[in-house]
């Protein structure tokens with residue numbers, strides 16, 4: 624029996640509801656495929672502020688450091704929205720990224736035929752779209768210094784700094800090539816090399832690493848053109864690798880291809896290796912949805928899909944990951960529908976469907 628340890632941070636709002644479904648699905652997959660997960664539950668976000676005055680308590684960080692992976696629900700809500708507050712739930716997210724060196728954010732975007740009505744794109748344009756957006760997460764404008772406001776000679780000025788080191792670019796681009804090798808072998812590197820010095824180094828690094836990955840075809844694309852083309856011809860893309868700000872914007876834009884925020888999963892991979900892969904934090908892209916919390920109507924599919932990535936990349940449980948992905952696909956194609964997808968069903972109906980699918984897989988010899 625293989626054993627794994629996962630830090631379990633359900634957080635605020637609908638976080639606990641969607642994480643509970645995901646945990647039960649992983650446990651069921653463990654029974655089927657011969658592994659056990661120990662869930663180390665800890666506080667984060669608003670509930671941690673209430674209990675400890677700190678959105679990211681030391682015990683939570685310690686649990687993450689000694690785990691193979693982290694499953695996070697969501698943080699935040701109106702209770703902690705006071706703009707003058709000295710601590711905010713969202714501080715925990717930036718803290719986790721920098722403390723755990725989570726440098727690579729992965730967001731898969733797929734156009735399921737069954738959700739054609741949910742997307743603003745015409746069916747023939749979105750058909751076949753299956754993109755993995757790889758965003759650099761710890762550098763660029765969000766972390767560069769100097770940053771801030773000042774007044775010089777009576778004139779107010781502001782500054783943000785877009786800074787990257789060569790090793791920071793190399794590690795994310797290298798991962799982009801590796802992921803493209805595992806998929807359809809096409810890598811689009813997105814930059815603004817006609818204007819930015821950081822983009823010119825980025826492009827240089829991509830060209831230097833390309834010969835080591837002969838099975839991958841590479842294209843360079845400018846971010847402004849990509850913002851248009853990702854919606855005009857989404858099926859063109861396989862893996863897109865880009866820096867922090869560009870990735871932040873493009874990955875939210877690409878959610879329009881999928882059709883619902885409630886389906887978008889994400890992984891943030893770190894530098895540390897685990898026994899079976901790479902340490903990472905897994906979470907749905909959506910937030911804590913406070914207006915529907917506690918009603919049993921939240922869509923758990925994004926969180927469940929995030930655990931499929933957790934099983935694959937951090938625990939090395941590929942068969943279980945495939946089974947969870949297949950169960951999520953089946954739920955999207957012909958399972959119960961929660962309100963965000965225009966259906967009448969609750970989270971428990973979705974959970975029952977997923978557990979049934981994993982259970983049915985138990986009858987097929989491994």
Ligand code: NAD
Pocket residue numbers: 637641696697698699700701713716884885906908909910911912913914915920921922923925961963
């Ligand atoms: P949100 O993603 O929580 O909700 C946006 C809309 O989508 C709402 O109508 C909500 O009801 C719906 N929705 C989201 N997830 C859903 C699901 N799984 N099932 C069904 N419907 C779903 O974004 P928001 O309203 O802008 O933010 C609410 C709170 O979440 C804020 O405090 C914000 O700061 C926080 N937030 C946290 C994270 C995070 O923890 N990573 C991310 C985004 C927002």
